[in-house]
Amino acid sequence: MHDVILVLDSGSSSLKFAVYEITSGAAPLSRLAHGQVEGLGTHPHFTAFDAEGHEADNSLLPANSSANPHEQAMGTVLAWLQAHRDGTHRLVAAGHRVVHGGRVFASPVRINSEVLLKLDALSSLAPLHQPPALRAIRALQARLPELPQVACFDTAFHRTQPEVAQAYALPRSLSDQGIRRYGFHGLSYQYISQTLPQFLGDKAGGKVVVAHLGNGASMCGMKGQRSMATTMGFTALDGLVMGTRCGNLDPGVVLHLIEQKGLSPAEVSDLLYKRSGLLGVSGLSSDLRELLDSDAPTAQEAIELFVYRAVRELGSLVAALGGLDALVFTAGIGEHSTEIRQRICEQSQWLGIEMDQQANAQHGPRITAADSPVSVWVIPTNEESVIAEAVQQVLVLQR
Structure with missing residues (x-):
């Protein structure tokens, strides 16, 4: 049996x-x-x-x-x-x-x-x-x-971050109640961290940024295959532009929506979680594939904002890590969109990224030139295998 x-x-x-x-x-x-x-x-x-x-x-x-x-x-x-x-x-x-x-x-x-x-x-x-x-x-x-x-x-992988990376500048009484940066997509990042040695060899423990780009999107900066900083915070709304979620937003916008526009908290939640992001900017779709195929100006604006925010957050994570050895793309968009990877890397050339166009078109795994100071990779994620292995470990521990 x-x-x-x-x-x-x-x-x-x-x-x-x-x-x-x-x-x-x-x-x-x-x-x-x-x-x-x-x-x-x-x-x-x-x-x-x-x-x-x-x-x-x-x-x-x-x-x-x-x-x-x-x-x-x-x-x-x-x-x-x-x-x-x-x-x-x-x-x-x-x-x-x-x-x-x-x-x-x-x-x-x-x-x-x-x-x-x-x-x-x-x-x-x-x-x-x-x-x-x-x-x-x-x-x-x-x-x-x-x-x-x-x-x-999904939050557990990020508990290795230094305290300063998890803190908000709020009264300590609120921080003590659990209002802090948690980060998400941790099961995906855990899988990628475990597979890095297969691709990066002795640089697997170096300074690596992983871009989990899908309908939900975030980035994680790693050292020693551990999370050091990530783009999502207290909730999964923060950071990058997503399919229907807004990403980084001035908190004052929320106050304005409630106090000046008369929206209820439930209406604000619906707006930020379900009607913003690529869908909100384009007015057409939350699916990046459909926007890439569209000639509508608003579709192109949504794509430009998606890429711009990714490039901005990449720079922030590199600063937190003190440099960059490798960039990894994963999840639906990261694994399959040649154009989005190309745009992000082109706008991040200051980091020392030298693309291999043919390798990128073939989805890698390595999509940079052999002598590129920073290597860039496409690595499919597998969250379900991480879950299965965790369940097995829990069963073993409880026997």
């Missing part, structure tokens, strides 16, 4: 899953299947793929507008797994991507009622991500109450 771990990444309208087989010794975990349920709450659609990436299922599900559509999605995933087990695989645990761990959680933790209450209290700090993750956890609890579940946090 082979033990397997279920990895879950829950969004407001989707539930992604992967199944990993626990291996013996130091061998990496083996992914047996993955897939997702999209369109939760409207027209749910289930897809699944086997270990080789071949489509194993593609089906529409009955429309469901219940208060917790994740229950239906979880039921679909578990039913599919049960139907496709050959009798030799046993589900022993589940791991969840949880965006915010606050000050309390700096490492993966087994979920119980006390942990759930603490995670609930952090929902307002990550309103797009935390509530869906908690709904998925509870949906799985309802169906398999005895199954161990482990929360893995």
Whole structure:
């Protein structure tokens, strides 16, 4: 009998899953299947793929507008797994991507009622991500109450930052209550940090900036493969321009929207999380691919702002690190957009970046000339494998 771990990444309208087989010794975990349920709450659609990436299922599900559509999605995933087990695989645990761990959680933790209450209290700090993750956890609890579940946090990787990098210039009473810079996308950064030696060799422990560019976007400056500074702060709104999120914003704008424009806190939250970013600037789309294909002036302005903010934040992180040995692009835009990588690197030539155009067009892995003082890389991220490994470690520690 082979033990397997279920990895879950829950969004407001989707539930992604992967199944990993626990291996013996130091061998990496083996992914047996993955897939997702999209369109939760409207027209749910289930897809699944086997270990080789071949489509194993593609089906529409009955429309469901219940208060917790994740229950239906979880039921679909578990039913599919049960139907496709050959009798030799046993589900022993589940791991969840949880965006915010606050000050309390700096490492993966087994979920119980006390942990759930603490995670609930952090929902307002990550309103797009935390509530869906908690709904998925509870949906799985309802169906398999005895199954161990482990929360893995996007904030945890950044706890190695020096205190000055985590602080805001606010009264100490507020800082002591947990108002500080947390940083996010930590599971992605952890994966990249672990793979750096394969690409950078003895420079893996040097001064490296990783650009996680997707619908959500941030950058992280690393030394010794540890987080030293990052662009996101107290919430996942800060830093770079994102698909629908504003990125860096003068706090006075929020006061102006409330005091002069009469917006309620809920309306401000909706504006900054769901109607800003690329969507807000372009007035067309939150998808950078669509904007790159558009001739509309507002689309081009949105792209220019996205690149400008990335270049500005890159310079800030280089200053925090005291130099730069390598730049890594990852996530959807970072891994696949030749043009965005080109624009960012061209505007950062002062750092000593000398592009290899052909390598960039082929998506790397190295996209700079061999003698470039700063090397630039394209490295696909794999957050789900980080979660699966963390779950395995928690299980081992608790035996």
